[in-house]
Amino acid sequence: MNRYSERFKFLSKDGLSSASCVALTTDLSPSTMAFSDIRIVQTVFVLLSWHCSFSFGVNHDCPREFTLFGNMCLTLPSDSLLSWPNALGKCQDLGGTLLKINNADEQKLVEDFITNHYTASSLxxxxxxxxxxxxxxxxxxxxxxxxxxxxxxxxxxxxxxxxxxxxxxxxxxxxxxxxxxxxxxxxxxxxxxxxxxxxxxxxxxxxxxxxxxxxxxxxxxxxxxxxxxxxxxxxxxxxxxxxxxxxxxxxxxxxxxxxxxMFQKDAYNATFWLSGTELGHSGQWEWFPEEDFIGYTHWVPEGPSSFSPSGHCLQMSLHNAFRWAADNCIQMRNFICEIPTSSNNYPIG
The missing domain is CATH 2.60.120.560 (Exo-inulinase; domain 1)
Structure with a gap:
């Protein structure tokens, strides 16, 4: 049992991440241990599985057309390239909202989702x-x-x-x-x-x-x-x-x-609308439709309006290191819809 004791000791010291959940539940499966270990580990395995499922949404299901990625239900709609208002409407038709990003962990999660689900073509x-x-x-x-x-x-x-x-x-x-x-x-x-x-x-x-x-x-x-x-x-x-x-x-x-x-052939496809806008309050960016003012930001170095001084809607680009910028709301862009899961108040592993 030494290897399991060391793993539990590590968790009690540093806490439990979603990555640790996956690793431990795999490590504690019967196929990976000796017969003599099974009874000792059995109770710990049940408690661990319950904790991981509750804290990190391992067992949460997303609606049809959405994919569970981290603790977020996300989708790239097939009829992409819409204006910002039409992208909002499309996400609502799917039962969700246009994507918002509340912190650096979610930013990294969305970057990974785009990287995994979108392939940019080059010229x-x-x-x-x-x-x-x-x-x-x-x-x-x-x-x-x-x-x-x-x-x-x-x-x-x-x-x-x-x-x-x-x-x-x-x-x-x-x-x-x-x-x-x-x-x-x-x-x-x-x-x-x-x-x-x-x-x-x-x-x-x-x-x-x-x-x-x-x-x-x-x-x-x-x-x-x-x-x-x-x-x-x-x-x-x-x-x-x-x-x-x-x-x-x-x-x-x-x-x-x-x-x-070498150039990016589909630069527009690699630019994604977010639900941020300043249409309601000039100079004050907020997430729509919640009207929550944006706290965490990931602007391009020159500031939100450097790409489009007349832009009032928020976008991020794969080809600009996923930085945010203001954009003209009627431009045709790609977009991501989300449906919050019941686990979205927990940290992203």
Missing amino acids: SIDLPPVYKYHYVDDLNTFIRQEKYIQFKVKACNDAHLILSENRTDSFQSYEIVIGGWGDTTSVIRSCRQCQHRAVKYHTPISCTEYKPFWVSWRNGTIRVGEGQEVGTGVFMEWTDPNPHPVKFIGFSSWSDHPTQW
């Missing part, structure tokens, strides 16, 4: 060592509304992007070079091969691995950053005093090395 482009822009029309709708792009690039040097008002390398374009001049310098230009408006001396890219970057151009300010989270790792920035719209995006190599690019 890859391999470009030859030629200075000629390749326009990616699949991204047009997204960049015109969201005013940013996330991507990964593998190149020895000279990864070029162009943000254009027209589907040409016209004067009305912003050109960005990452890792130019032998992977020593990055620049922002006010047009193709025009004057440098921002310069960064560094070694940002790699011949052997994909490196993540993002570019944004909201309100005429061009920002370039490293990493997968928009707003962090900024290494170049320039504000155009006379900004032009960005309707097309193109990518290019230079004349000595090829470049390889």
Whole structure:
């Protein structure tokens, strides 16, 4: 019985988590112990099973179309991509509510649920060592509304992007070079091969691995950053005093090395509505329909309105490290519905 005594001793000291429940009930099953142990453990097993079921909802069932994940009943409706009001209505039709997140444990639980139940598709482009822009029309709708792009690039040097008002390398374009001049310098230009408006001396890219970057151009300010989270790792920035719209995006190599690019093909599908809104109280975010003011938050680094200054509804994005941001309520987004279980007042294991 030494191994069981040690497990019980550990629990009495540190408490019982849901993970411990699963491990112990497995460990205490008759198939895992000697015959002489069974009678001694029998009473403990009954009490342990009762405690785990009561505290962590092990035996709770979710309604049809919902999945028990941790202590939450969640579902990704099949007819996804709805506006925020329509997503609310769809969740109500299913007998639930649009998802809300009350603490860091629930945030992590939802992140795991999305990771386990949603597969993001990507778009890859391999470009030859030629200075000629390749326009990616699949991204047009997204960049015109969201005013940013996330991507990964593998190149020895000279990864070029162009943000254009027209589907040409016209004067009305912003050109960005990452890792130019032998992977020593990055620049922002006010047009193709025009004057440098921002310069960064560094070694940002790699011949052997994909490196993540993002570019944004909201309100005429061009920002370039490293990493997968928009707003962090900024290494170049320039504000155009006379900004032009960005309707097309193109990518290019230079004349000595090829470049390889990766993008999220379904960025909208990977953005999820939450039930938060400030429609009822300007500047005061609350969960709808409970009208409870939001306590725990997980905003993007630049704040809730950095993506959409006119946004009044709350979303989180798989491609932005699951950070929250304000969004235009009529945009089409994915969403998750929840039905609280009777165990939702207990900690998430």
